[in-house]
Amino acid sequence: MKTLEKQVDKMVVSIDPVVFSLINDKLHILLVYRDKNDEVHPDTWTLPGGVVKVDDQSLESAIERVLETKTGVKVNYSEQLGSTGGAIDPRSVWTISISYMALVDPQQTIKNAKWVDLDLMNDYYLGFKHHYDIIEKAKDRLTNKVNYSTLPIHFLGEKLTLPKLQKVYEVLLGEKIKDKSTFREKMLKTGLFIQTDDKLHEGAHRPSWIYKVEKQDIHHFSKNII
Amino acid sequence: MKTLEKQVDKMVVSIDPVVFSLINDKLHILLVYRDKNDEVHPDTWTLPGGVVKVDDQSLESAIERVLETKTGVKVNYSEQLGSTGGAIDPRSVWTISISYMALVDPQQTIKNAKWVDLDLMNDYYLGFKHHYDIIEKAKDRLTNKVNYSTLPIHFLGEKLTLPKLQKVYEVLLGEKIKDKSTFREKMLKTGLFIQTDDKLHEGAHRPSWIYKVEKQDIHHFSKNII
DNA sequence: CGAATAGTGTCTATGAGACAGTATTGA
DNA sequence: TCAATACTGTCTCATAGACACTATTCG
Numbered sequence: 001m002k003t004l005e006k007q008v009d010k011m012v013v014s015i016d017p018v019v020f021s022l023i024n025d026k027l028h029i030l031l032v033y034r035d036k037n038d039e040v041h042p043d044t045w046t047l048p049g050g051v052v053k054v055d056d057q058s059l060e061s062a063i064e065r066v067l068e069t070k071t072g073v074k075v076n077y078s079e080q081l082g083s084t085g086g087a088i089d090p091r092s093v094w095t096i097s098i099s100y101m102a103l104v105d106p107q108q109t110i111k112n113a114k115w116v117d118l119d120l121m122n123d124y125y126l127g128f129k130h131h132y133d134i135i136e137k138a139k140d141r142l143t144n145k146v147n148y149s150t151l152p153i154h155f156l157g158e159k160l161t162l163p164k165l166q167k168v169y170e171v172l173l174g175e176k177i178k179d180k181s182t183f184r185e186k187m188l189k190t191g192l193f194i195q196t197d198d199k200l201h202e203g204a205h206r207p208s209w210i211y212k213v214e215k216q217d218i219h220h221f222s223k224n225i226i
Numbered sequence: 227m228k229t230l231e232k233q234v235d236k237m238v239v240s241i242d243p244v245v246f247s248l249i250n251d252k253l254h255i256l257l258v259y260r261d262k263n264d265e266v267h268p269d270t271w272t273l274p275g276g277v278v279k280v281d282d283q284s285l286e287s288a289i290e291r292v293l294e295t296k297t298g299v300k301v302n303y304s305e306q307l308g309s310t311g312g313a314i315d316p317r318s319v320w321t322i323s324i325s326y327m328a329l330v331d332p333q334q335t336i337k338n339a340k341w342v343d344l345d346l347m348n349d350y351y352l353g354f355k356h357h358y359d360i361i362e363k364a365k366d367r368l369t370n371k372v373n374y375s376t377l378p379i380h381f382l383g384e385k386l387t388l389p390k391l392q393k394v395y396e397v398l399l400g401e402k403i404k405d406k407s408t409f410r411e412k413m414l415k416t417g418l419f420i421q422t423d424d425k426l427h428e429g430a431h432r433p434s435w436i437y438k439v440e441k442q443d444i445h446h447f448s449k450n451i452i
Numbered sequence: 453c454g455a456a457t458a459g460t461g462t463c464t465a466t467g468a469g470a471c472a473g474t475a476t477t478g479a
Numbered sequence: 480t481c482a483a484t485a486c487t488g489t490c491t492c493a494t495a496g497a498c499a500c501t502a503t504t505c506g
Contacts, residue, residue, distance in 0.1 A: 010236045011278065013311070013322055052237065052311065054320045059311040083309045083324050085239070085278065085285040094280045096239055096322060098309050163485070179469055181487070186468095204478035205484035223449045223468090389458070405496055407460070412495095430505035431457035449495090459502070466495085475486070 011085075012093050015063050016049035016131065017100040018081075018138035019073060021115060022155045025171050028106070028115040029135065030071060031124055040089070041127025047134065048073075048113055052098075063100055071113040077154040077216075078102035081137050088130055097130060101138040103154040146172045147226065150190060150219045161200050161208040162187060173226055183225070190219040237311075238319050241289050242275040242357065243326040244307075244364035245299060247341060248381045251397050254332070254341040255361065256297060257350055267353025273360065274299075274339055278324075289326055297339040303380040303442075304328035307363050314356055323356060327364040329380040372398045373452065376416060376445040387426050387434035388413060399452055409451070416445040 019030035031045045050066035052059065059080075067073050081099040089095045106115065116124055118139070126132055145151045152168045153160070162184050169183070170176055177183050187193065192214050199207035245256035257271045276292035278285065285306075293299050307325040314321050332341065342350055344365070352358055371377045378394045379386070388410050395409070396402055403409050413419065418440050425433035 011239050011280075011322075013237050013239070052320075052322075054237075057312065059309065059322075062311070080308050082306050083285065083322075085288070086283065094278075096237075096278075096285075096309075096324075098322075161485095179471085180485085181470090182468060184486075199476095201477075203484075204482065206476035206486075208485055387458090405498085406458085407497090408495060410459075425458095425503095427504075429457075430455065432459075432503035434458055454506095456504090457502100458504095459500105461500070462498085464495105464497080466493105468491105468493085470491080471489090473486105473488075475484100477483090477485095479481090 010094075011096055012089065013052040013096045013098065014049055015052060015059070015066050015100065016047045016097050016134055017063055017067060017078070017102050018047060018135055019067070019071075019075065019102045019104060020138070020142060020155075021104050021106040022168060022171065023106050023115055023117075025167065027118045027171065029118060029138075030073065030110070030113050031116045031126075032070060032113045034127060044127030045116075045124045046126060046128055047131050049097075059098065063102075067102075072111045073104055073108055073113070075102040075104050077151070079141070081134065081141060084130065084133075088128070097134070099134040099137065101141055103151070105155060105157055143172060143174075147224045148221045150187070150192060153192070153213055153218075154216075158213050159196070159210050160193075160213065161210055163208050169225065175226060177226065186221065186225065192217065192219055236320075237322055239278040239322045239324065240275055241278060241285070241292050241326065242273045242323050242360050243289055243293060243304070243328050244273060244361055245293070245297075245301065245328045245330060246364070246368060246381075247330050247332040248394060248397065249332050249341055249343075251393065253344045253397065255344060255364075256299065256336070256339050257342050257352075258296060258339045260353060270353030271342075271350045272352060272354055273357050285324060289328075293328075298337045299330055299334055299339070301328040301330050303377070305367070307360065307367060310356065310359075314354070323360070325360040325363065327367055329377070331381060331383060369398060369400075373450045374447045376413070376418060379418070379439055379444075380442075384439050385422070385436050386439065387436055389434050395451065401452060403452065412447065412451065418443065418445055 021028050030048050032048045034041055034044050034046055036042050048067060048070045050070060052062045056062040056065065063078065078100050081101055083096055083098045085096045087094055146169060152172060155168050156164060165187065166177055166180060166183055193211040194214050196210045196212050198210045200210050201207045247254050256274050258274045260267055260270050260272055262268050274293060274296045276296060278288045282288040282291065289304065304326050307327055309322055309324045311322045372395060378398060381394050382390060391413065392403055392406060392409055419437040420440050422436045422438050424436045426436050427433040
């Protein structure tokens with residue numbers, strides 16, 4: 001009878017999260033700089049990932065631990081993108097890379113990491129080549145979901161206004177929403193928003209109503225928003 | 227400086243595919259019976275999965291190898307569902323389970339495995355408890371995609387008729403499509419189908435035109451089919 | 453010709469989008 | 480009162496769905 005030791009192949013499992021945030025109406029991701037003395041890919045940038053350990057209870061707790069220790073960030077929403085495998089590590093160990101995308105609102109203190117504007121990614125050289133693919137996949141998943149869901153709520157706090165939410169959609173879709181009335185109608189019909197008694201005064205014009213997000217459910221529309 | 231050996235945690239990575247097929251207008255999945263002498267979970271059923279080896283080039287080649295050696299099946303379409311991790315193995319090794327769903331057409335010879343009607347799953351006890359979750363997830367992903375894409379084409383061969391395709395959609399959605407004209411229009415508008423010169427004669431009634439599937443692209447509708 | 457299913461033409465009701473209007477504020 | 484943005488009401492046009500019609504085959 002086979003014993004497990006003989007049968008098993010040893011592998012390294014790494015978690016690679018793409019952490020998104022909206023800063024000044026521009027989409028940013030979190031990158032970590034690798035020290036000059038780092039054993040692997042020194043003096044380059046990477047996703048704020050890490051290796052899964054046998055002490056982790058699950059992948060979910062592993063990603064929490066990795067993000068917490070590496071960057072101190074706490075995520076509002078996270079979702080697994082997928083896994084790839086191969087001899088991608090320069091030390092030629094067989095590695096499984098499990099990638100995630102996560103959304104946070106940017107009012108947090110971040111340590112040892114930097115918010116990088118996605119349009120300025122050319123200035124940041126990534127040591128692990130497959131991180132480029134993961135970032136592309138995360139962007140695709142994000143913009144795709146924005147089309148037909150209320151996912152962008154997680155870029156804002158619990159209190160929001162409809163013009164602010166519309167702006168977030170416009171930034172993520174890279175396109176102006178021509179008509180606000182349809183947008184408003186669709187959003188309110190989800191039942192996720194409760195109008196409060198407060199208004200947000202932002203200039204010499206009519207203030208916008210502040211809504212409270214009822215539940216953190218994500219509503220999926222049966223038709224694309226644009 | 228840290229060395230890799232000290233830093234690494236050893237893990238087992240298993241691939242767990244849910245292989246779907248339509249047999250007699252009923253959805254089936256492929257299950258494997260574990261021998262009485264099997265070290266782990268003897269005398270139970272499992273998904274036709276296996277352990278990733280360092281000789282595998284990638285996860286894609288690993289799933290091909292596993293399915294080929296365990297069941298001999300060749301898939302038309304496969305898609306990764308996600309990964310979970312934890313001490314799920316009875317030998318209490320930390321295991322990553324990477325699950326897939328795959329579609330095949332059932333005209334193949336299968337070895338060491340059985341097509342099981344999803345409605346009769348109660349008769350089959352699964353040794354690995356997390357396989358129940360994976361099967362649920364695969365069913366969800368499948369029925370969800372059927373709503374807004376041409377994925378069901380992969381249950382049929384390269385040549386098909388629109389009434390046959392409609393029947394596949396109805397089985398997968400568990401619902402009659404009331405009006406065929408809208409369904410036909412939507413499907414043809416994708417541009418995936420080319421009408422051939424042949425017809426399929428099936429009874430004492432007008433024959434249906436046979437279409438050829440142009441490319442194996444999956445079209446995503448911007449609105450749900452039903 | 454009748455039964456049965458394949459395929460088409462047309463009408464209608466729904467709903468998204470365009471557009472123009474009103475509302476509310478600060479200066 | 481003007482400028483600026485928030486918000487609402489209405490019209491139109493596209494389109495999905497309902498329905499009825501024609502087409503083609505076998506027996």
